[in-house]
Structures are given as structure tokens and as C-alpha cells.
Amino acid sequence: MSDLEPVLARTEANLESSLETLFDLVRVPSISTDPAHAADCRKAAQLLSDYLTGLGFDASVRDTIGHPMVVAHHEGASPDSPHFLFYGHYDVQPVDPLNLWTSPPFEPSIGVGAKGQKIIRGRGTCDDKAQLLTFIEAVRAYKQVRGNLPIRLTVIFEGEEECGSPSARPFLEANKEELKADYALVCDTGMWDDDTPSICAGLRGLVGEEIRIFAANQDLHSGGYGGIAANPLHIIGRIVAGLHDDNGRVTLPGFYDGVEETPADLKAVWDRLERSMPHVLDRVGLSIPVGEKNRSMLELNWARPTAEVNGISGGYSGQGFKTVIPAEATAK
Ligand SMILES: [Zn+2]
Incomplete structure (x- = not known):
């Protein structure tokens, strides 16, 4: 039995409560591009910050020039354990046109996909709310089994990924000492296919003009x-x-x-x-x-x-x- 197997078994055992956390997050309509949803963005940030605090992180919602960031730190086995920075985003795309939705976008549910497989419906489920939670839930299971993490971990969740991340650079620059890490992980990419996870080694950037x-x-x-x-x-x-x-x-x-x-x-x-x-x-x-x-x-x-x-x-x-x-x- 590998070292990780008890942790993986624990993530399976946790699935029900992991889904509850995901659904709570998906219910928050954190549409970052629409100023009418600014309070919802803050609500999603607060929800994540509270959840991370509950897992033993030193977590906070941090103001920016736009929607807030969630920053959370967790100590490792020792002060010189490698430091990992994990990134995700809690904001989502707008939901128009509403008439193309087969279920209300912010009422998450489990349905059946085209191949008969189970799928989760709800805006932001596959970008990026479930992805960021896979990582957090892995941390939760690891801690439940092992008591502590083998690495020092900093988590940063932004709320403007879907609208060009205007606050990201100034925030990173202003907090570069705090966020400096040996490795950075981004969990905002896709699977190779329905059954094959993939590690994405690079992404294209974006410049928008009108x-x-x-x-x-x-x-x-x-x-x-x-x-x-x-x-x-x-x-x-x-x-x-x-x-x-x-x-x-x-x-x-x-x-x-x-x-x-x-x-x-x-x-x-x-x-x-x-x-x-x-x-x-x-x-x-x-x-x-x-x-x-x-x-x-x-x-x-x-x-x-x-x-x-x-x-x-x-x-x-x-x-x-x-x-x-x-x-x-x-x-x-
Ligand atoms: Zn994304």
C-alpha cells in the first residue's frame, strides 16, 4: 500500500461533505464582470476564507482595487519544508443567455451526462470552483490522516479571473515577499478527456481591444x-x-x-x-x-x-x- 492510499481513501469517504461545500460555493453568483454582483464576489471570498480557517489555515479576505483576494497560509512539517503557492479563482462567467440553461445556473444539482455518466450542473462548477476545491479537499484529507502537511502552503484565490484580473498584478507586487514560493500550482485548466487528468505546462495569455x-x-x-x-x-x-x-x-x-x-x-x-x-x-x-x-x-x-x-x-x-x-x- 502506498503512502498516499489512506489519504485517497479519505477523500473518497469525504465525498459527500466535499460536494456540500462545492454546492454552497456554486450557489453564490460571483459574476465578477457585473458590478451588481460585487457583494456576491465578496461573499464567495468570505466563504472560502472561513472554510480554510476551519482547516487550520491562517486565512483572510484581502481588499484590492477590485474584487477581494483570499490569501491563506499553512505551516509545513518544518520551517524549511518547501513552500508551495496554490492559485484558483472563485469568480464565474455571466450566465446569459438564460434560456439555454436546462437548470437554474446557481442551483447546483447532479445530473446525467450524454454518456450516462454523473455530472454536476451549476455555473462555475468546472471553472474554477470544483477545481480549487479538489486541491483544498486533498489538503483536508491529508491533514485528517497525517495530522499536518509535508509542505508549507500558501493559497491565493482571486475574484477577477473571468474579467481580466486587473487587481492581480498590483496585489502580487504589493505582497511579493509574503507570496514568494518555491513552486506555484494553478488548478484552472482542463482534463485531457473525461477519464484522463492532465498536467498543463503552459497557457496562452490574453490581450483585449475594442x-x-x-x-x-x-x-x-x-x-x-x-x-x-x-x-x-x-x-x-x-x-x-x-x-x-x-x-x-x-x-x-x-x-x-x-x-x-x-x-x-x-x-x-x-x-x-x-x-x-x-x-x-x-x-x-x-x-x-x-x-x-x-x-x-x-x-x-x-x-x-x-x-x-x-x-x-x-x-x-x-x-x-x-x-x-x-x-x-x-x-x-
Ligand atoms: Zn478559470
């Missing part, structure tokens, strides 16, 4: 001005269409500056992996990849930068028609 095009000084009737007045929607359309060339490369000047080529040996491994798995696009109903030519889908997806348009708005898109040439159009 383009706003203004033309006439007011919305115009297309009967009166169509054909002579510039239409911001057409201009946005041309800009968006021009973001990629016919070979799938992004045309923005300097876009690939500093992007390193994937090493050949890594490419070979990824090619083998891609051949051994179901088509990457299968599960989303697609078959032909876009993006740069002559690169595997895994390389495009894992190692190459991408430029995606997330939304275009302007003019009229409600029921029926409106003969408008809008004064303004935007793309994100």
Missing part, C-alpha cells in the same frame, strides 16, 4: 443616405475580414514578433498525440481547422498566438428590420 468606428454625426435612414454615407458596420466588417490572410496568418503588424517556433521534438510528440486522438474539432461539430497552414491543430491551439473577434455590434439587430445606417459600430 475598436469603435464613428461615421455620420447621427444614425441615418438608409433610404435617405444609403450609398453615399459611410456605414461603420461595413468598415468594421472589412477590418475584421482583413485580420487574417488566405493562409490563416494574422496580418496585424508585429503580431508574431517574439513568438518562438515550437521545437521539432515537441512538434513530433504533439503530431503523434493528435493522430492517436479523436479529431480535435469533432465535439464542436466542425471538421476543417482554420488558422496557419502546415501546422497541426495541437500546435495551433497550444503554441501559436491567435486573434479572435468576440463580438460585433451596431445598428439594429432586434426583431424585424430597421432601415438604419448607424453612426457607430464596435468590435471586440
